[in-house]
Amino acid sequence: MTSPDPSRLTRDTIVAFIGSVFERRGDEEYLGEPVTMAQHMLQGATIAAESGMPEDIVVAALLHDIGHFTSEFGTFSMDDTEDRFHEEAGAELLERFFPSVVTDCVRYHVAAKRYLCATRPEYFKRLSDASIHSLSLQGGPMSAEEIAEFERNPNLKEIVQVRYLDEAGKRPDMQTPDYWHFAPMVQRVVDRHCAAARDTS
Secondary structure (H helix, E strand, O other): OOOOHHHHHOOHHHHHHHHHHHHHHOOOOOOOOOEEHHHHHHHHHHHHHHHHOOOOHHHHHHOOOOOOOOOOOOOOOOOOOOOOOOOHHHHHHHHHOOOHHHHHHHHHHHHHHHHHHHOOOHHHHHHOOOHHHHHHHHOOOOOHHHHHHOOOOOOOOHHHHHHHHHOOOOOOOOOOOHHHHHHHHHHHHHHHHHHHHHHHO
């Protein structure tokens, strides 16, 4: 079965399209970690939901790595010597349908790792071997200038929050609901954003 053209997606089809991505690609290995791609994202979303975080954060955690499936450069591996920019690919897929707080969490979750390694040295101890390897490809800890620029993002707190959820979602023993459990929430976030965009147009 061929997947739909992302450029033809609508408010009414985006949630099901993402579900098809989870079903077709979710069992792929996640960057040398002991969980699959789907398990990783579902764990982050489940932790966020169980912690009572806002729906935007739950959905951002659920979708933060969707670009690994949609990047024209393919998925990351431990043999990589160059970055594949999955965060930008994911944000580009989502930005027509989701609020900036969600797309910023997707677009900047890699930058957030660089930011936290520079500003909170204890954060580095949370990183897995795969995350440390990708950090070296992504530019390493931020410089002082990069930190100052990053801290101007109005969604900084939420981006950092999702980054911590990213690191937490790597547990081989954790059980989670599947994507379709979260799909109604994803649709609510899409509907709120599209309604607000229509009202301001």
